[in-house]
Amino acid sequence: MQAVEVAPVDAIVPRLPWIRYNEPEGHLDKVAQTLMLRSDRNTPKTALGVGPFDEPLLARLQNLGCEVERLNLIGDAAPGVGGVGYPYLETMQARLRPEFIGQATSSLADIVVCRYLIEHSHEPVASLAALTQLLEPNGVLLIEVPDSEKFLRALDYCFLWEEHISYFVERTAKALAAQAGLRVERFHRFEGQLEDALVLILRRGEVEPLGTASPEDREVFKRYRTSFASRREAYRSRVASLAAKGKVALIGMGHQSIMFLSALGLHPYISLFVDDSPQKQGLRVPGTTTAIIPSADIVGRSDISACLLAISPRAEITVRAKLKPLSKKGTEILPIYAGIEGKKRLLEAL
Structure with a gap:
C-alpha cells in the first residue's frame, strides 16, 4: 500500500x-x-x-x-x-x-x-x-x-x-x-x-x-479500504455511548492517537487529552482548542467513564497502574488498537 x-x-x-x-x-x-x-x-x-x-x-x-x-x-x-x-x-x-x-x-x-x-x-x-x-x-x-x-x-x-x-x-x-x-x-x-x-x-x-x-x-x-466507512461509524457509536455516561479521556498523545481522533471523527466525544510527557503538556491537540494534561490531573475525578489507551503495549502496565484509582471507581480502561489480543478492546472485531 x-x-x-x-x-x-x-x-x-x-x-x-x-x-x-x-x-x-x-x-x-x-x-x-x-x-x-x-x-x-x-x-x-x-x-x-x-x-x-x-x-x-x-x-x-x-x-x-x-x-x-x-x-x-x-x-x-x-x-x-x-x-x-x-x-x-x-x-x-x-x-x-x-x-x-x-x-x-x-x-x-x-x-x-x-x-x-x-x-x-x-x-x-x-x-x-x-x-x-x-x-x-x-x-x-x-x-x-x-x-x-x-x-x-x-x-x-x-x-x-x-x-x-x-x-x-x-x-x-x-x-x-x-x-x-x-x-x-x-x-x-x-x-x-x-x-x-x-x-x-x-x-x-x-x-x-x-x-x-x-x-x-x-x-x-x-x-481495509472498503470497510473504513462502516468502521468509522462503529467507533463513533461506541465512543458516543461512553461519552453519554461521563467524560472520555484519550491517554497518550502521539501521531496514532491524533489519527484515531481525526480519521474516525471522534472530536465531539472525547473531552480530555492526557500525556505524562512534560514537553507535551499545555500544548493544544490538533483540531481542538483543548490542552494536554498529565494523568495526575484526572485520577482523582469521578466523572470519567472511559480512558482510551493510545500507548505502546510495553508502557501499558505502567499506565494502568497510574489509572488504577479510576478503574476502582468503574472507569473502563480500553486500548484503541483493533489488533491487540488478549485484552478487552474499545471495539471488538466485527
Whole structure:
C-alpha cells in the first residue's frame, strides 16, 4: 500500500526540537550476529548507518569488531516553512537519493544499515539505489521496515500517518528490493504485539521480478479500504455511548492517537487529552482548542467513564497502574488498537 499524494517535505518538518521517535531494539543482538556470520565467510570489517534508528545496531556491530561510521543526511538542511523547524526523517528521506549520496560521502562499507526510513521515502526505489552506492563490491545492505499486515487485517486506521508513504508486507518489501536490483540473501520477521519488524539483508545480484502484491494481499487491502466507512461509524457509536455516561479521556498523545481522533471523527466525544510527557503538556491537540494534561490531573475525578489507551503495549502496565484509582471507581480502561489480543478492546472485531 502506497500513498498517492504526499505531503511536501517543508510542511511536515517538526516545529519542536524534541519530536523524535523510538523503534524496537530487542531483536538487534540476533541481527548483529547474523550480519557478522556472512555466507561467504568473509568477516565484515566496516559498517555504515544512515539514519537515527541505526545507532543501536551500529553499537552492537562495533562491539563485534566492526569499524563503524555514520552518514549525516541532515547536514546543513534548512529549517521548514517560514524558517521554522527542526529537520528530521522527512528531510533524511529526501536526501536519500543517488545524486545527494554521491556528493555526501566517498566511504564504502561491508554493511550498510537503514532502519525505519524506507517507509518514509517518496521514492523508495531511488533510496535503495542510493544505499547501494555505499556498498563495497561484496557488501550487504540491511533494511528494516514495519510490517503493516496486522493493522490491515485488523482494520485499524490509526496506523496511517502522513509521514509514512509506503506500508509494506513481506511480499511487497521483497518486491521493492527486486525492483532496485537487489537479491534477498536473508529475511527475518521479528514479532511485535501491534506490528512485526521485517528485516531484509540484501546483496547485488540477479533477481527474479516479483509481483508487487499477491491476490490475498490485494484482498486484504480492498477490505481495509472498503470497510473504513462502516468502521468509522462503529467507533463513533461506541465512543458516543461512553461519552453519554461521563467524560472520555484519550491517554497518550502521539501521531496514532491524533489519527484515531481525526480519521474516525471522534472530536465531539472525547473531552480530555492526557500525556505524562512534560514537553507535551499545555500544548493544544490538533483540531481542538483543548490542552494536554498529565494523568495526575484526572485520577482523582469521578466523572470519567472511559480512558482510551493510545500507548505502546510495553508502557501499558505502567499506565494502568497510574489509572488504577479510576478503574476502582468503574472507569473502563480500553486500548484503541483493533489488533491487540488478549485484552478487552474499545471495539471488538466485527
